[in-house]
Amino acid sequence: MASGRRQYPFHLIEPKWQERWEDQKAFRAFNPGEDIPADHAFAKRHALSGAVSADQLPPKFYVLDMFPYPSGSGLHVGHPEGYTGTDILARYNRSKGNHVLHPMGWDAFGLPAEQYAVKTGQHPRISTEANVANFKRQIQSLGFSYDWTREVNTTDEKYFKWSQWIFLQLYNSWFNPETNKAESIDKLPCPEELTTEKQKREYRDSKRLAFVSHAPVWWCEALGTVLANEEVIDGKSERGNHPVVRKPMRQWMLRITEYAERLLDDLDDIDWSHALKEMQRNWIGRSEGAEVDFEIADYQDDDGNAVKLRVFTTRPDTLFGATYMVMSPEHELVSKLTSAEKKEEVEDYIAEAGKKSDLERTELAKDKTGVFIGAHAINPVNGERIPIWISDYVLATYGTGAIMAVPAHDTRDFEFAEKFELPIIQVVQPPSEDTPWQGYTDHGTSVNSTTSDLSLDGLSTSEAKAKITEWLESKKLGTKTINYKLRDWLFSRQRYWGEPFPIIWKKDEDGEPYHEALPESDLPVVPPPLEDYKPTSTGEPPLARAQEWVNLPDGSTRETNTMPQWAGSCWYYLRYLDAANEGALAGKQAESYWMGADKGAKPGVDLYVGGTEHAVLHLLYARFWHKFLYDLGCVSTTEPFFKLVNQGIILGEDGQKMAKSRGNVINPDGVVDEFGADAFRLYEMFMGPLEMMKPWSTKGVEGVYRFLGRVWRLFADDVSSRAFEQACTAEPDKAAAHLETVKLNAAIEDVEATPEQLKVLHGAIKxxxxxxxxxxxxxxxxxxxxxxxxxxxxxxxxxSAMKTFLILLQPFAPHIAEELWAKFDDDSGLSLPYQPWPPFDEAHLAEDEIELPVQVNGKLRDRITVSASATDEEIEKAALASEKVQQFLEGKEIKKVIIPRKKLVNIAAK
RNA sequence: GCGCAUAUGGCGGAAUUGGCAGACGCGCUACCUUGAGGUGGUAGUGGGGAGACCCGUGCAGGUUCAAGUCCUGCUAUGCGCACCA
Incomplete structure (x- = not known):
């Protein structure tokens, strides 16, 4: 325990001001056209009232926190780190005269609430509400200046109506590569050969941005749901670390891959850390290369046509070095091309590969496996017959699912060729003679790459790539291609506690199921109440239990999957703009004012702060939806978050990651009880740069707490403070009233500040x-x-100086600043958070005399004091006159005297 | 393996375009107040040396009158990706 006695009565001050801010709705942000009460501090500061248009409002500043998942364990010290940073900037900008939008909400759908429901049978809404209430209490105890009238909750049907609405728009759109944007599915040109309604419907369904897929997906038995690629880490679920397996299932997917290029290009326009942009770039994984067709030797299809095996390569310049081909075991041509005598061996290998989880595949990465399938392909550049193998080091899901192997210049092909004793031909010469060419994968000069028709020899790798690609295209043997690692986004989950899809299933004349969207007027689709939240015994999602809900009167059935948690978090920053709007996800005026780039404002959210764990998932999904909404005309910027900062992780006092099992978790409630919210806020910011990882230190909290105590004692009168403390001891229940008896320090007088005082003050302001x-x-x-x-x-x-200091302190420690401010007679009529930010005057910082360090050969030898107006010549003279300097110059010749910007003197001598 | 970030006293961290390394806080030492302790206050606090001085920003070089800062090559730690052709 740090102390018996409080440094200052924060326990009375903090609740008092929190209540007052709430009563006054002090931090309301007003939308264009909204009625602004004349007595609101914002109205007074900007001389506005009534309904005001966007032009009349001051410039906007939208500062956003990543909204939390309200877990049962409550707030953690890591959450308020970012929240404090954004709150300080919100308050600073309010003071500077900007119109600040600073909202908070709850990402409240999610697995923990559902698992609790499965265990207890209690509806997840009940536990969710309790958790939200606790989170809100904790957040409010820290004095953040959120506009709570804009609070959102992803599980509120008024909110998820619009999550479902966005899904409907995705469903009703396709991506036109010509215009590079989403367009209405009604405008999709249908190929003429498709004549029947069913054919047309199937064609449209194959183009929608939200579509149904039967591809293999990650199934997690323990969680009872499928997961997106991004939620699977090393063959385990990101949440809970449970094993996952690959399994074909009917799933909803979103065509994020169509936006790959724009997601990549637009990173250049936003102010994110280099590291974060790199992570997104890596995830999107653009690679430029060529697709090349290899004809299969001695083989025709049923119609007697030649069959080609298409591969993707980023190194078409090494085509002459291709000595074998590899298909992934899942490749569709494998069964056709396998020779009769190899059939059994190949089938065994495929079965074996299918059994392996991805974890096993990667863990065994060093030891390559594979089988020759008894077929050959023809290398298009030189007509060589090369064997075709299958191996699980080639992925079915990337490129074309097959490769040309160039063992001389690809590490994996090299390992494979060595193991199976396949030929290795050099086609690239490394720049240095000393570098062995075997396994050399970097750029160099092409060699051994000549036929009568074509020669790459002597060309640099990039020249050779260009030349061969052109040659392949001219011969119709290949095309320049761009591939992405990014996959389409698996958007359905077999869960209860998520947004239901606004989709129903019908049967066509052949009895085959097809899907149809519900009309917008049917939104929101609300999940039905259940008794049991487990998936059904047949593996169907829990919603399938609600038969009355699933089966509609006309015989159609509802989709029983639900959306992933990302659905709600993908666009919540837009809902804050106009949280109560029932006719749109956000009104046009509100959207363009808060997100638009008018009046020199930043396009999108001015500042977004959150944890780095969302570097790819949330931030990529949200950017995708935002671009889609941009195509639709719903938003006015191409990017949602102009500037983004990741706060660093706070470690426990032992320097280890905080974890219940280590017992090193710091609970913000405890810190606030002992030191107060202002000290907590101040310490979180004083620890070090926001982005850095740093350990918690209770001693450090005590340090800033003592600082606030010094502030209090500087402003508060000694005698009345002591009387107040005694009164509190005598009548603890009247403590709040006694607080008002503390007077201002008698040393605070309405006098002119001295130049020395002004210098200190303006130094601080600056x-x-x-x-x-x-x-x-x-x-x-x-x-x-x-x-x-x-x-x-x-x-x-x-x-004047003391009041100015309180304006500086207010963003950081708002409660104590308000309490002390209230002790002054202020006639400005503005409350402290709306006091204009003080300008600093360089004139007060100027000195008459300056002290300069004098160095000889870069080493500090003396200091001299000269007039601030001294010329370089005068300074040089003074420096050379110094006795100490002369000692070091003895016997040396002065080469040069450097006086940069009157900061120091350096004498170079020899 | 690839990509990115980081490295400064006993500790958290300052040092804005290359210009006094260690601001501010913690801790520690001494003293004052209190006097049981804690709180509060004052002074000191990178290392070595009695001293003049010397040495010091992960390591090794380099550029410069001058390098924590710029360049080259390493090392360690953290994060991300990982058979992506």
Missing amino acids: KVTEDLDHMRFNTAISAMMVFVNEANNWEKLPT
Whole structure:
């Protein structure tokens, strides 16, 4: 326990101001056209009232936190780290005169609530509501200036109506590669050869941005659901670390791959960290190369046509070095091409590969396996017959599912060729003679690549690529191709606690099922109540249990899958703009004001802060939906989040990751109880740069807490403070009333600040302002500490300077700042959070005399004091006159004297 | 294996275009107040040396009048991806 006595009465101050802010709706943001009460501080600050158009409103500043999943264990110190940073900037911008949008909400669909429901039979809404209430209490105890009228909850049917609405638009759209954007499915041109309604329907269904797939998906037995690629890590589920297996199932998918190029290109326009952009680039995984057709030797299809095996390669320049081909075991041509004598061996291998999980496939990566299938292909450049193998090192899901193997210049092909003793031919010469060519995969010079028709020899790798690609295209043997690692997004889950799809299933004249969208007027589709939230015994999702809900009067049935948790978090930042709008996900005016780039504002969310764990999943999905909504005309920017910052992880006091099992978890409630919300906020920011990983230190909290105590004692009168404490001891239940008896320090007087005081004050203003502009919260706090340390030595404390300091302190420690501010008679009529941010005046920082360090050959030898107006010549003279300097110059010849920007003197001598 | 980030006192971290390394805070030492302790205050605190001085920003080089900062090559830690042809 740190102390018996409090540094200052934060326990009375903090609830008092939190209540007041709520009563006054102090942090409401007003949409264009909304009625602004004349007595609201925002109205007074900007001389506005009533309904105001977007042009009349001050510039917007949209500062956003990643909304939390309200778990049962409550807030963790990592959450408020980002929230405090954004709150400081929200308050700073409010003070600067911007119109701040700073909202909070709940990403409340999710597996833990559902698993709890399975266990207890209680509807997940009940536990969700309790968790939300607890999270909200904790967040509010920290004094964040959110506009709670805009609170959203993804499980609220008024909210998920619009999640379902976006899905409907995806369902009703296709991606036109010509225009590079989504368009209505009604405008999809249908090939003429499709005549029947069924054919046309199937064609349309194959083009929708939301479509049904029967491809193998990741099935997690323990979670009872399928997972997206991105939710599977090393063959285990991201949540819970359960094993997953590959299994073909009917699933809804979203065609995110159509947006790959735009998702990649537009990264250039946004202010995200380099590291984060790289992660997204890697995930999208664009690679440029060529698809090349290899004719199969001695083989025709049933119609007597030649059959071709198509491969993708990023190194078409190495085509002459292709000595064998490899197909993935799942490749559709495998069964056709396998010779009779190899059939058994090949089938065994396929069965064996199918049994392996992906984990096993990668763990065994070093040891290549494979089988020759008894067929050959013809290398199109030189007519060589090369054997075709199958191996699980070739993935069915990337490129064409088959490769040409160039063992000399590809590590995997090299390992495979060595193991199976396949020929290795050099076709690239490394730049250095000393580098062995075997297994050399970098660029070099082409060799051994000549026929009567074509020669690459002597060309650099990039020249050779260009030449061979052109040659292949001219001979119709191949085409330039771009491939992406990004896969379509698996969008359905076999869960209860998620958004139901606005989709029904019908049967056509052949008795085959097909899907149809529900009309918008049917939204929201609300999940039915259940007694049992487990999947059914046949593996169907839990919604299938609600037979009355599933079966519609006309004989059609509802889709029983639900959407993944990402659905709600993909667009919540848009709902905040106009959270109560029942006619649209966000009104046009509100959207263009808050997200638009008018009046020099940043396009999209000005600042988005959250954990790095969402570097690919949430941030890629949200960008995809945003671009889709842009195509639809629903949003006015191509990107949702202009600037994004990842806060670093906070470690336990032992330097280890916080975990219940280690017993090193810090509970914010405990810290707030002991030191107060202001100290908590201040410490979270004082620890170090926001983006860095850093360990918690209770001693460090005590340090900033002591600072706030010094602030309190600087402003509060000693005698009345002591009287207040005694009164509180005597009448603890009247403590709040006694707080009002604390008077302002008598040393605070309405006097002119001295030049020395102005220098200290403006130094602090300058440092805090510049640091806030660059999110350097830790150094801004240290600047305020310096001010307080200085002010403690002052005999008289000028009112104006002390009030200005409180404006600086307010964003960081708003409660104590408000309490002290209230002790002044302020006639501005504005509450503290709306006080104009003080400008700093460089004139006050100027000095009459400056002290300069003098170096000889780069080593500090003396300091000299000169007039601030001294010329370089005068400074040089003064420096050379110094005795100490002369000692070091003895016997040396002065080569040069450097005086850069009057910062120091360096004498170079020999 | 590939990509990215980071490396500064006993600790968290400062050092804005290359210009006084260690701001601010923690811890520690001494003293004052209190006097049982804690709180509060003052002074000191990178290492070595009695001292003039010398050495110091993960390691090794380089550029420069001047390098924590720029360049080259390493090492360690963290994160991401991982048979992506």
